Amino acid sequence: MGDPRDFETLDAWFDRLLDAAPDERERTLADLRRDDPELADSLVALLTDVTASEGFLENEASAARDRMLAEMLTDDGWRPSGASPKDRCGETLGPYRLESVLGRGQKSVVYLARRADGEWDEQVAVKVLSRGVDTDDVLRRFLAERQIMTVLRHPHIGVMLDGGVTDDGLPYFAMEYIDGQPIDDWCREQALPLAGRLALVRSVCEAVAFAHRRLVVHRDIKPSNILVNRDRQVKLLDFGIAKWLDPQAQPGFSARTQHMVRPMTPAYAAPEQREGGPVSTATDVYQLGLLMVTLLCGVDRPRHAMGVDDRGAPQRRASTVATAANLPYPPAELRGDLDGIIHKALSADPEQRYGSAAELLADLDNYREHRAVQARTPGAAYMFGKFVRRRPLVTSAIAFALVALSVWALLVAHYNRQLQAEKAAALDALERAEETRNVLVRFMTEADPFNNEGSGADARIRDALAGADEIIGHELAGRPALQADLYGVVADVWDGLSEGEAAGQARRGELAALASLPDADPVRVLMSRHKLLNADASDLDTATFLAEIEKIRDTLARDWPDAVVERATVEKDLGYLHRRYGSPDVALAHTRAAVELLDTEPSPDPIQLSFALIDLGEQLAVDRQFDQAMTMMERALAIRLERLGETHAWTLTNRLQIASLLTDMGRLEEAIELYDALVPGYEQRLGPLHGQTVSVMNNHAMSLMGMGRYEEAEDVLSDVVARRRRAGGESSRSLADGLQNLGAIQLRLGMIDQAVVNLNTAAEIYQQVLLPGNPLLGYPHLTLASIHADRGDVDALIFHAGQAELLLQGNVPEHHPAWQKVHCLVGDAQLRQGQLEAGEARVRQGLAGFEAIPGMEARHLDECRAALARAGIAE
Known part of the structure; x- marks a missing residue:
């Protein structure tokens, strides 16, 4: 067995047998034993060892397989070991006493333990590396798992509580004990409907998306690693073969280990894992696709059921392989969108899959909320069907109106036959009703892009409202009351989407229509004017506004x-x-x-x-x-x-404001915990790129910065900037805000060059998108001036301090902290130029202003004092 070709043969047969049903496996082994007894015996030994290794929190069958296959290439061959890990029941590790074995894996044992130090009573699961397999590579992987668990704090991920080393030198870690069932068993025993199963899948996607944001790929997503506890909450477990996406953070492995070991579970492995290629967040997406097949189709072997070929591509649709006998709903419910979502997740080419769990989650939300999914090519009938499902009251009202119009037409005809004298009036009424019907149809078929000429696959409200001004203005000409109502509704929706320019245009239409009504409500006119002012705020100077x-x-x-x-x-x-x-x-x-x-x-x-x-x-x-x-x-x-309930956007916003208040109160741990819970809620409700979702992440970063956790804050703000670029391009106001905050954090971390680049970019964007007089124009220059003051770059300090003064003077009150900073920086520049009297006066003015502001951060006062000290002036 020393020839690599033999290794490839053994590897291929082993994958095939793992995916086979037990009876099929026995028949295959019997046939193989007639042709190649040695190969059959080796496969039986491998399968026996792997079957014995199945355990709670860990199932490294594939890792064991590759280790054994590698050992078969040595001169001595391989012999199964009868050694078993030491039983540590009764031992105390740290504050925990080990009570019983929950499961044994190839490289570790998991114990049920109880806290024994008297502080409080708590059951935990303790995972201990086994003696005899504690090689450098295995040890590094175990410690890597422990390190990964420390950064993954999420409601749907098992929480690591503690860690340490046993008396005989083996590492361990303790995590929450989850009294639950594997997710597939739970779905089967509870006879969950499709909506319930999809809700569980969403929770898993939320957990995996959180790991992806922390640059961690799980690589072993399968039902046995996902438990549902007594509170019906999903818990993702076993990061034993997880991988850091950041190469500098990834634990090192020897060249031989990297070449020989491909950590995975074959039945749930992505094509690139099975081929030994690079893994990414798309690898987890493939495994999530197989998990969906398992849960939604009621099958135990998803690869086999989907007819996955050698490239890793499915040859069947989920709706055709779903087992009606194992499901409490008809498999036909999977047809269409869910078929498409699963097929996209299982693309053999990682580039064709969803790029991350967050993107898969967003498409599941599209399905749930009756929006078009990315996984399908939209057509007119498809888009119209989505519109109807998403707005049943609107479409029902339209249908009712059409029926009513038809009935009315019949009544008119009836009365025309009886009352010829009223013929002209009745025909005129019918004509007006038909015209109104045409407007509604036009609004649905043209404003909502139900055809291939639409701007995208998703008929969202922005698309549905595009062109509404033209339809309302032309189709309802001569009906100012109806025009005013429709313009007002459209403007309110644009306001809610933070589209000020579009809102202002619709609001002007509303006001023009109201002006032509002799009996228009004056209060309504005033409020419409008020809303128009808010929409046009960026075009007005502060005093006029x-x-x-x-x-x-x-x-x-x-x-x-x-x-x-x-x-x-x-x-x-x-x-x-x-x-x-x-x-x-x-x-x-x-x-x-x-x-x-x-x-x-x-x-x-x-x-x-x-x-x-x-x-x-x-x-x-x-x-x-x-x-x-x-x-x-x-x-x-x-x-x-x-x-409104728990999940309404305004309720989430209220909790967000409480988190901000907790930050102001110095209760930062509570604030950060609340932010951690809010981000998934906003992503679920509004989507990962929505402005409010990203603002929550921004606030989260500010709280982390307040705790001095600058590196974590920098990570979150980098994500904020990336999302704002994706959502709004390279010149949006929100991107400039994110770059301004990111630059300030990078300054704290000593990442000066990166901070300068980001702050300069923010200043350039502000110049493009803001009107003169907006205070934000000056803020990047304030930070840049501080950076160059520390660097001793006098010319840059003079330029940026002067720009800040020019842009902020008259646009912030005299007592504003930004203006005090201007005093200190301009004074510092004057001192460095030899203007000692003027410079000292400006610095002292800024210092006095800062001292008068309650709770002002000491660093701002210290910068002013440092300017005086550099000039040799006593405070």
Whole structure:
């Protein structure tokens, strides 16, 4: 067996037998024994050893196989070992006493243990490396698993609690004990419907996507490594053969080990794993595809069931291999989208699969929410069907209207025969009704891209609203009341999508239609003007913008005092704007007024009250009245939980604001824990590239930075920047914000060159997308000036400090922290140029301004003091 060709033959036969059913395996071995008894005996020995190694938390059958196959190439050949790992039951490792064996693997044993130090009572699972297999390579892999588990803290991943070394020098780690069942057994015993199984798959995808964001590929996703606990929660386990995507973080293995060992479970391995090629996040996607086949089709051998060929490509569709006898739903439910999703996940070429678990998760959400999936090529009928499923009330209303119109037409004909005198009027009414019907049909067939000429496969609301202005303006010409209603709805939707320009265009249409109505509601006109101002905010200077909204507020209070909700809305918006532009006292007064208007029993609009309470909480937090702020936030959350439920976007936003408040209160551990839970929620609700999802990640990074966990913060912000590039291109305002924050973090980490590049790029984007007078224009220059001050680059310091002063003067209040920093940096530049008197005065002005701001970070004051010290001036 020393010839590599023999190794390849043995390897191929072993893969084939592992995938075969027991009776088929026996027949194959019997036939093989007649032709090649030595090969048959070797295969039986391998299969026997692997079968004995199946265990809880670990199933490294493939790793054992490759080790044995490698040993068969040696001169001495291979003999099965009868040695078994030491039984450590009764031993104490750290604070844990080992009670019983949960499972034995090729290289480790997993024990059920209980905390024995008296601190508290807790059951855990302890994994201990076995004596006799503790080679350098195995030890490195075991320690790599332990290191990987320390960075993977997610609700659907088993949590590592502790680690150490036994008295006889073997490493171990303790993790939460999960009292549960493998996911396939759970689905079968609970007779879960399709929706329930898909929910479990989503949870697994969330866990794997989280690992991918931490640059970890699992490589061994299969039912035995996924448990469902008593709370019906999924737990992904066994990162024993996981791999770091970052080469510098990946544990090293010897050249021989890398060549000989291909860690995998053959039945769930991706083609590149079986061929010994490079693995990536797409490798996990393939395994997730096989997991979906197992769970959704009710089969035990997904590769065999799907007819996977030598390249790794499936030859059958999931809906055709699903076993009706094993499923509580008809296999036909898998036809269409789910067939397509599974087929894409199982593409033999990694480039043709979903790029990551997050992309697979997004397409599962598309299926669940009746949107077009990436895995299928859209056609008109397909897109129309999605629209109907996604908006059943709208389509039902349209269908009802069409039936009503038909009935009305029959009635008109009937009365025409009886009442010839009313013929003209009836025909005119029928013509108007038919015209309205045509508008609705046009809106559905043209505004919603149900054909191959659409901008993408997904009929999302942006596509559905494209061209709405033309349809409303032309098809409803002469019907201003209906035009105003439709324009208002379209504008509100664009507002919700943060599309200010499109919202402004629709809002102008609404105002124009209202202006032609002699009896238009004046309060509605005022609120439409108010919303238009918000949409056009970036095109107005600050003073004009605020003055126009103040006029609307005063008009409402004077002429329509009973318009409580509208008055509160304007007060709340004024509070937000004054806070944004640096006038906290004025902001607080406006926000309190909004709460007082709405805070009656019962409230005229509880949801609007929740918004006002949140704004008031944020204002109180700025004033460092943290306990009162938390009270406001929790009141708002109670309203939203009662009215909207746990998963509503506004409820998630409320929790996000509580996380931000916890950060301000210095309760950073609690904030980070809440952010960790919020990011998957936002990804599920809004998608991984949605602006709000990425903002949550940005806030998460800020909390990590507050804890001094700069490297983790830099990782998250790098992801933020990457997502914003994918979503908005290279010149979006949000990308500039992300680059500004990333540069600031990199400055803390000493990554100066990277920080300078990112901050310069942010400054360039701001110049392209912001109007003069926006304070954000100056912020990158402030940070760049600080960098060059530390570097001693006087020319760069002078330039960037001067730019910051030019861009911020008059655009932030005199007491704003950014303006104090301008004083210090400009003064520093003057001192370095020999302008000692002027420079000292500016630095001292900035220093005094910083000292007057409660809670100001010491580093800002230290920078000012350092400028004086460099010039030899005593503080």
